[in-house]
Amino acid sequence: MNTNDNTIYREAVGYLSSRITGNPETAIILGSGLGSLADQIEEAVVIPYSEIPHFMHSTAAGHKGNFICGRLGGKPVLAMQGRFHYYEGYTMQQVTFPVRVMKLLGIKNLLVSNAAGGINTSFKVGDLMIIRDHINMMPNPLIGPNDEQFGTRFPDMSEAYDKELIRKANAIAAEKYIYEEEKAKKIKKELDLEKNIVIGHIGRFNPQKNHKFLIDIFEKCFEKNQKVRLMLIGDGEGRKEIENKVKERGLQDNVIFMGVRRDVPELLQAMDVFVFPSLYEGLPVTMIEEQAAGVPAVISNRVSEECIITKDLVKVEGLEETPEQWAGEILKQVKISKRDRSEEIKKAKYDVETTAKWLEEYYLKKAEVN
Numbered sequence: 001m002n003t004n005d006n007t008i009y010r011e012a013v014g015y016l017s018s019r020i021t022g023n024p025e026t027a028i029i030l031g032s033g034l035g036s037l038a039d040q041i042e043e044a045v046v047i048p049y050s051e052i053p054h055f056m057h058s059t060a061a062g063h064k065g066n067f068i069c070g071r072l073g074g075k076p077v078l079a080m081q082g083r084f085h086y087y088e089g090y091t092m093q094q095v096t097f098p099v100r101v102m103k104l105l106g107i108k109n110l111l112v113s114n115a116a117g118g119i120n121t122s123f124k125v126g127d128l129m130i131i132r133d134h135i136n137m138m139p140n141p142l143i144g145p146n147d148e149q150f151g152t153r154f155p156d157m158s159e160a161y162d163k164e165l166i167r168k169a170n171a172i173a174a175e176k177y178i179y180e181e182e183k184a185k186k187i188k189k190e191l192d193l194e195k196n197i198v199i200g201h202i203g204r205f206n207p208q209k210n211h212k213f214l215i216d217i218f219e220k221c222f223e224k225n226q227k228v229r230l231m232l233i234g235d236g237e238g239r240k241e242i243e244n245k246v247k248e249r250g251l252q253d254n255v256i257f258m259g260v261r262r263d264v265p266e267l268l269q270a271m272d273v274f275v276f277p278s279l280y281e282g283l284p285v286t287m288i289e290e291q292a293a294g295v296p297a298v299i300s301n302r303v304s305e306e307c308i309i310t311k312d313l314v315k316v317e318g319l320e321e322t323p324e325q326w327a328g329e330i331l332k333q334v335k336i337s338k339r340d341r342s343e344e345i346k347k348a349k350y351d352v353e354t355t356a357k358w359l360e361e362y363y364l365k366k367a368e369v370n
Helices: 006-017 035-040 092-104 163-177 181-190 211-224 239-248 264-270 285-292 323-333 342-347 352-369
Strands: 026-030 042-048 066-072 075-081 109-112 197-202 228-233 255-259 273-276 297-300 314-317
Touching: 006 092, 026 035, 026 092, 035 066, 035 075, 163 264, 163 285, 181 264, 197 211, 197 264, 197 285, 211 228, 211 239, 211 323, 228 264, 239 255, 264 285, 273 285, 273 323, 285 297, 297 323, 314 323
Parallel strands: 026 075, 026 109, 197 228, 197 273, 228 255, 273 297, 297 314
Antiparallel strands: 042 066, 066 075
């Protein structure tokens, strides 16, 4: 396959142009992780790779090998249901051939998905994440004569991943946390907590999160008000020790161990106050989420103040303070009425979209420093 021969591109583009409808400007490359997203494309025209001139055959498991044109979310899209890999024995020019074909078809926005492992122990199978950059250890597909129809000889790699698209993705993800009274009532009813004050915590059971102190705090809260319940979301090696401590204090009927959950946005709706007595933290994303959900919080003075974006919602307490002191502040925070705070946050220049942008800029700044 000679990728320097424009004839092969013209033949592939000519065939696809005769089959696809509309003028899509966005394309999605789906791997084994999100291959099923193709089933949600409406008015789909499915074209097997075997029918497209010069397209390779995908041999990887979970890669069906279809080129799809249709509508997703009301927008015209192209989608590759499966891709070609260097490890399958194809050259980098063959691997990137479909991307160049889509460029000639008028595609301006390309979303690439893949299933990957990671060393961050907080990640769970199926979690969605956004890649901001990567180190390329593969052969460079740009080696060889440059074809100007695909771009300049030396493309700007500082924008390999579009920051504006990342910002929009973060903003869309954050929207699901906004407080809705009816949803909160529904979740509380489902959890049989309608008549209770729910104190929430999200985090892995390890020494950093300071669960032992949290149980001490909750015990004092319960002494002051028997309607309180403690909801613990997360798992980890220290969970059994905390479960034993809860039983020793006779609080087992008032502490709910939720384990690892995928419905955190919904569970945040059920919380009346969020407590975060960590021994140390960088920028805990859960703090951003709980503020987006309008949940009042009491956090330790070891948590980065950069995560406080709605100061009237967050109370900072020192770890040197007694559980009694913490309990008093928590029950005061409960009195802050939960409501849709989006307008207030917007006035403070922290609406969902700008909060997402702030998160992005924070991480980018940290990356530059490091």
